[in-house]
Structures are given as C-alpha cells and as structure tokens.
Amino acid sequence: MSESENIATATSVDLGSENHAVMDEEDRLRPEFVERVLDAVDAGDDETARELVGPLHPADVADLIELARRDEREGLVKALAGIISPDVLAELNDHVREDLIDEMEPQQVADLAGQMETDDAVALIEDLDKDEQQAVLEKMEPDDRAAVEEALSYPEESAGRVMQRDLCAVPAHWKVGQVIDYLRQEKDLPDDFWEVFVVSPDHHPVGTCKLSNILRSPRSTLVGDIMAKEQTLIPVDMDQEDVALRFQKYALVSAAVVDESGRLVGMITVDDIIHIIQEEASEDVLLLSGAGDEGDINEPVTESYKSRVRWLVANLLTALVAAFVIRQFEHSIERMAVLAVLMPIVAGVGGNAGTQTLAVTVRAIATNQLTSSNRWRAVGREIRVALLNGLTIAVLIGVGVTLVLGSSGLGAVIAAAMLFNIMVAGLAGVLIPLTLERFGADPAVASSVFVTMMTDSIGFLAFLGLATAVGLAG
Amino acid sequence: MSESENIATATSVDLGSENHAVMDEEDRLRPEFVERVLDAVDAGDDETARELVGPLHPADVADLIELARRDEREGLVKALAGIISPDVLAELNDHVREDLIDEMEPQQVADLAGQMETDDAVALIEDLDKDEQQAVLEKMEPDDRAAVEEALSYPEESAGRVMQRDLCAVPAHWKVGQVIDYLRQEKDLPDDFWEVFVVSPDHHPVGTCKLSNILRSPRSTLVGDIMAKEQTLIPVDMDQEDVALRFQKYALVSAAVVDESGRLVGMITVDDIIHIIQEEASEDVLLLSGAGDEGDINEPVTESYKSRVRWLVANLLTALVAAFVIRQFEHSIERMAVLAVLMPIVAGVGGNAGTQTLAVTVRAIATNQLTSSNRWRAVGREIRVALLNGLTIAVLIGVGVTLVLGSSGLGAVIAAAMLFNIMVAGLAGVLIPLTLERFGADPAVASSVFVTMMTDSIGFLAFLGLATAVGLAG
CATH class of the missing domain: 1.25.60.10 (MgtE N-terminal domain-like)
Known part of the structure; x- marks a missing residue:
C-alpha cells in the first residue's frame, strides 16, 4: 500500500x-x-x-x-x-x-x-x-x-484484578423506557459499556441485555422479557487466562463478575481481554524458548539476564547428561571419528521433531482443544506422524551416508538411530507436556528442557550404541 | 475451585x-x-x-x-x-x-x-x-x-474476508430519536452490533456513535454532535493480522471497513478478531518450532507429516553443514575423543541462547514493538544480555571441565568457545528475524533454521578449531 x-x-x-x-x-x-x-x-x-x-x-x-x-x-x-x-x-x-x-x-x-x-x-x-x-x-x-x-x-x-467496578445494572421489572431514562440521567456510568446487567433485589445477576436489544425494543417492553437468561458469569478469583478463553469461546463483549456468594461485583470488557490473549500466547512462545514469561525488548538487561540464564544453566545440565552418554563411547569414537561427525545430525533432527510436537501440544492444551477425552488419541496421532517423518528422514540420511561415505553399514545404523530418535521425540513431545499439565504445572515452562534432554541423550545413545554393538567401530 | x-x-x-x-x-x-x-x-x-x-x-x-x-x-x-x-x-x-x-x-x-x-x-x-x-x-x-x-x-x-456486510449506518443530520425509531423498525440489522456508523450522502464514513452514547443522549440531539469523528477505518484489503493489531492497539469493539474509494462496505466486530489474535500468536509458536502454521491436533496426519517433514529436511541440511565443519577436525577427534564428548555442549547451549533471543525478537516484531526506530537499540540490548549469559555459562563450564577432566587448557578452550557462540547466538537471534522482516518475509517462518545452523556450525568450529589451534589435540 x-x-x-x-x-x-x-x-x-x-x-x-x-x-x-x-x-x-x-x-x-x-x-x-x-x-x-x-x-x-x-x-x-x-x-x-x-x-x-x-x-x-x-x-x-x-x-x-x-x-x-x-x-x-x-x-x-x-x-x-x-x-x-x-x-x-x-x-x-x-x-x-x-x-x-x-x-x-x-x-x-x-x-x-x-x-x-x-x-x-x-x-x-x-x-x-x-x-x-x-x-x-x-x-x-x-x-x-x-x-x-x-x-x-x-x-x-485473577478476574478481580482485571475487572472494573463501574457497570450498569437494572432490575428485571423495569421497562425499556425506564432503562433509557436512567441511562440518560445517571452520571456515574463507565465510559464504555455494551451490555446492561439485570439483577435480582439482592444483586445477583439474572440476565444480560445487549444495548442493541434495548434500543430496538419499544419503551413499554419489560427488561425481563428481552434479556438473555443464559449468562456467562466470571468468578472473581478465576485466572485471567481462563477468563480470556471463556470470552473467546462464547464470543463475549463483556461479562459480569460475581463473588463467592454470587453477587455482581464487577464487569470485564473485551478490550482488556484482547491484551490478555496476546500476552498469554506470547508467554507460550517465550516460555517454550526459555526466555522467561516477561521477556520483551523493554525488559531491563539484568532482568532478561536473570530469567534467561536460569534456562541456559538447565540446558547446560541436560547437555552434560548427553556428554556423559557420549563419553561411554569414547573408544568407539577414537577408532572411528566419523561417528562424532554424524552423531549431532541424529540428535539435532530428533530435537527439532520433538519441538514440533511440543509446540502443537502446548498450544492445544492452552486453547482447551486437548482434554482428557482425546488425550490418547492425540498421542496415537503423534506416533503416526513421527513414524512417517522418521521413515522419510531415515531413508534420506541412510542413503546419503551410504553414498558419500561408502559404508552401507554406517548408513543402516544412522537410519535406524534416526527413526528411533524421531519416534522418541514424538512421544516425548506429547507426553511430557501432558504429564506436566496433569500435575498442575504449566506445560510451556519446562517441557523444552526435558524434550531436548531426551532427544539428545537418546539420539547419541542409539547411534553410538548401535554402531558399537554391530561392531562398526570394532 | x-x-x-x-x-x-x-x-x-x-x-x-x-x-x-x-x-x-x-x-x-x-x-x-x-x-x-x-x-x-x-x-x-x-x-x-x-x-x-x-x-x-x-x-x-x-x-x-x-x-x-x-x-x-x-x-x-x-x-x-x-x-x-x-x-x-x-x-x-x-x-x-x-x-x-x-x-x-x-x-x-x-x-x-x-x-x-x-x-x-x-x-x-x-x-x-x-x-x-x-x-x-x-x-x-x-x-x-x-x-x-x-x-x-x-x-x-484480508479484512474483506473477515467483515460482515450487514451493519447499521445513519446520516449525520439525523436526531437521536430518529435513530432509535429506525433501529426499532428496521428488521435487516446484524444480530450483534455495538456502534452505529455515521455516513455522508455518498456513503463515506464520517463518524462513529457508540450505542451507549445514543442511549444516553436526549432524542433531540443531532447524531453529528455526539459521534466520535476520530475513526479507525479498515481498508478492505488489509491483512487480518494488521486488523487484529489495530483492534488491540485502539481497544476497538467494531470498526468500519472501506473500499478503495473510501466507501463503507462492511463491519468487523471484535469477536472475530479475538480468534485471529489467538490464531496469529499460535502461528508464531508453531512456525518457530517448524510445525507449519496450521498445525493443530485436528489436522489430518498426512498434512501434519507434509508440513513438518519439510522443516525436518531443512534441519537435516543444516545439520549436514555442521557435520561438514566437524569433519574438518576428524584428526583432532581421533587423537582426543573427549573433544567429541564436549562439542555438543557448546552447540546445544548456544542454540538455546539463540532461540531465546529469537522468540523475544519475533514477538516484538509481531506486536509492532520493534520498529526501525529502535532496531539498533534492540540489537545492542541483545548483545549485552548475551555477554552476561555467555560469561556466566563460560565460567561454569570452564571450571567444571578443568576440575572433572583435570585439564585447564581444555577448560579455557571450551569457556572461550562457549562465550563466543552465545554472543553469535544473540546476534543471529535478533539480526536474522529483523533481516527477514525487512525483505518482507515472515520472521517466524525460517528464522529458527538459520539460527540453529549458525549456532551449530559456529559452536563446533569455535571449539574444535580453538582446541586444534592451541595444540591440545596435537
């Protein structure tokens, strides 16, 4: 443009x-x-x-x-x-x-x-x-x-922090004309409101009236007759992420917030929710990468350092586990250094496959698409995708190594290790976040570290172990 | 609960x-x-x-x-x-x-x-x-x-696909009473609308009236006197991601869509936008992981396979570049197999540092926080964070290797390589997405592959090259 x-x-x-x-x-x-x-x-x-x-x-x-x-x-x-x-x-x-x-x-x-x-x-x-x-x-x-x-x-x-206390509430026995007159006179109303809440005498919400409904009804209509009785009430202590999902699911523009006894205490409007959706989705990107949930370009350098270095240290520890695995095969590598040339391929592509599954799973959990009803189906699905991916990559690398290095034995070993590692990656990528979620942890926070540890260690173990077992490095 | x-x-x-x-x-x-x-x-x-x-x-x-x-x-x-x-x-x-x-x-x-x-x-x-x-x-x-x-x-x-054509538009010379009467009589209005658009005789939008403003004004008020003249108009060919950012930025509940000649052709409401924000943010998570922009748990297995295997193949190619780097040092590894044990640590932690910076940068670009005004400041910021992270991890791994393997030379080499690779990772993590964006590409799509290639190759090159140069593996 x-x-x-x-x-x-x-x-x-x-x-x-x-x-x-x-x-x-x-x-x-x-x-x-x-x-x-x-x-x-x-x-x-x-x-x-x-x-x-x-x-x-x-x-x-x-x-x-x-x-x-x-x-x-x-x-x-x-x-x-x-x-x-x-x-x-x-x-x-x-x-x-x-x-x-x-x-x-x-x-x-x-x-x-x-x-x-x-x-x-x-x-x-x-x-x-x-x-x-x-x-x-x-x-x-x-x-x-x-x-x-x-x-x-x-x-x-929580909802109590996000809500505003100014709102417009009227009793069900009022007529539309009364509501309009009240709105014209009352000065203490929020700047923006899109719905009028209908309340019982003890201030429990009993319905909601869109402003367009009020505008389009004759003055003599009873509010109780045009209000929507099916309401989406937000408990005051509900987590803002769940509030956002509820707004999204039911296409809400505003919603009543109620306290423990069910009394109307506030209102949440969609403009506040849009920020939360953006924030929570960004959080998943950042957490999956280990950049801390508040990482943005305006964060002070020392705070970015603090939140990121923790995950780098965690990553260092998992890399040490992988190094420990490799160390068991030092003799094989001394005899056949090309194993060291090829082993990062098995670990790296496996890690990438794990991250793919992890991203899909974390987003599905965050958006309530993945529940206990379809958990095992999702696992089965990832196994099938991993099998197809694993076979493709295994054939490519197997044929490539055979042709370039002239060793069909090495080609077969790397192909088998690759297929195995991509299958492990698929399983880890879906099972680790599901398990974390089941124990009440945020699956975006620590999943990557575990998945990488699995794909690195198992990648090296499968490749070096198999090469040693079949006597390639004998 | x-x-x-x-x-x-x-x-x-x-x-x-x-x-x-x-x-x-x-x-x-x-x-x-x-x-x-x-x-x-x-x-x-x-x-x-x-x-x-x-x-x-x-x-x-x-x-x-x-x-x-x-x-x-x-x-x-x-x-x-x-x-x-x-x-x-x-x-x-x-x-x-x-x-x-x-x-x-x-x-x-x-x-x-x-x-x-x-x-x-x-x-x-x-x-x-x-x-x-x-x-x-x-x-x-x-x-x-x-x-x-x-x-x-x-x-x-584009906006033209997301908009609805039913909307409520009135001329500026109408009085509030006329608008209310019109809304009560007219049957062909959208189910949900939150604002009335005010148009000129040739159907160009000249203002917007929130329904609450109409309800709260006396019947004799002129619409032209209560409408907001500062409007946020959406061009019909605007990308939905930009539409979503505009809704978020200006806290809109609905907005008028105009064609090339500026005529009002439709309306977009916030409930459609919430889905788009969620989708676009999920897309970034998925694209960064290489899972394809439509990856979700309901995608057919063959389609997931197709979108994921492409990135695994790309990843395989970059892993081959890294393998090529290692191959140049085969003799060093033969003489000193412990190099092969340690080298994945340098590449792995570097890769993680790169991914952290990448995630922050991609989100900042997607949410319009990072523009050409503050580009170089963001780069400087990432360099400083990388320096702090690099020094911390270098000291940890350097001391660790010196103590466990009893070689201060090897400790010094891995510390230097680690610091260097984390600095490269920070630079690549911010410069690669900025460059892709400048050339009109989606920075979330291909950045990871490039960043990983950099951190893998440079990690191996720095560590093995330095070890060879100082004669450790001589």
Missing part, C-alpha cells in the same frame, strides 16, 4: 515543508516523526514537541515513549506534561511504565490513578514495591483507594 | 442418578459427559443424545464434535440433526469442519451458508475445492451468493 492510499491514518502532521503521514500502514510511528519529536525536545523546543504529539491517540503517545531511548524518556515526558494522560500510562509497556512511575512522587501517582478506571489503576499500582504502594494508596481519595485495595486483595492475574 | 462452586456453568444435565456439571471449571466438557453422549449414539438412542446435547451452547456442541473420534463424528452429527446449527459449524475447528462438509451435498452446505452471517459463510466455503465451491454457490440464494462471491474476491486472510 502506498502512503497516499493509507486512508486508515487519520492523523497527519506537518513535518517541515511537506505533509507526511505520521504512521506507516501497519500503525507504527514513522522513524522520521519519532526523530522530529525527540530533536525538538532535545533543543528545548517543548512547544513544537507538544504540537506534533498533541493530535496522537494515547496508544500512539505510549508507543512514542517506548520508542525513545531510556535516557531520553524522562525529558520527553517532562516536555509533554499535560499530553501524557492516564490513558497513555495505561497503554504503556509494563517495564517502561515502571521506570516512569519510579521517578514520580506518590502524590502524582495517586492523582493519575484516581483518574483511571479501577483495572487500569490496579495495573499501575500492583507492580510497585509494598512501601511505595502504601505511600500511593495513602494519597488517594478514600473511595478510589477502597476500590484499588479491594482489587489488590484478589490474587494476581 | 470445587465443582459445587462452579457458578459459571449454567448448563447441567441429569447424568444417571446424580446431577453432575457438564463442564469442568475451565469450560471443557467433562469426559464422562462426552462418553455418555457417544454411548447413546452408539446404542442408537438418538433421543437421549439430543436431550443431553440440547441445552449446550453452540461452542460446546462444536467442542463435543471435535472431542469425538473421527469415525464417530458422522454418526454423532446424524444423531444430532437439528441441534447442529450454523453457529455450531462456525465454531468448529477448520480441519474438523472440512471433514464434515466433505460428506454433505452442495444443497445442504448452501442452506447452512445461507443462514450464516457473511463472514462465517465465507469461512465455510473458502476452504472447499474450486469445483465444490462452484457447486455450493450455484445452490445459494442470489443475494447471499453475491455477498459470498464478493468476499471471496478479496485476498485470503
């Missing part, structure tokens, strides 16, 4: 003599624009910076701050004072926001939190140290403070 | 003498329930099966069909005739749905598609063979057919 076709970009700013689009076609700020703003800040020309940034959406202002270097951010934020709204803070990457918040006085943080919806205020405050949290809470208005403290009393990453 | 607390599960069915919940606390159908239904079908007792399944949400009926074995599905679907609504089909996994559709007559498929919204009908029809597509289209009602054909004329995975 050329720039001129980019009809989606509403904002464009005068950059020098020509009128350039601020964003590229993928909604990223253009580097020239970012530079222009930072140069203005650098030159002390705050007014130009504010003029440039003023028309941007809060999400784009947040992007701008993230794209600035760490040492430029403080100056940028100072220059943009007034433009950096609570919405901008809510959109910021966690690591970058923490950095900025650390520089602020408790009173400033409290003021910002007071202007946010509960869920955003909680996100702002929950990552602070206990002391700082306390200092900020003390500076907040009593009812805002009570709302945040209540949210913080729920477990991290 | 115990079963009795599971207040979220509205449906419960009489299973024998006791009243059990049909779903577990993570919204998965309980195995006992699945078995009960399948046993009933097996025994020819369709009525019991229908009674059990009747109260389920379409998404749960879809899950039930997915959880059944492939050879049980046809019988199940026959027994549940009438319960399997178009909504159930729309919720089904692509692979499972294709299977079912293949068994149906074109007329049946056409009838089902006719009852769906355009986007779901397109999803149903787009995966059929050209001939079958034609046969189904010919059996459809003319206007449904025209809608589907138009959608199919847009590229796969």
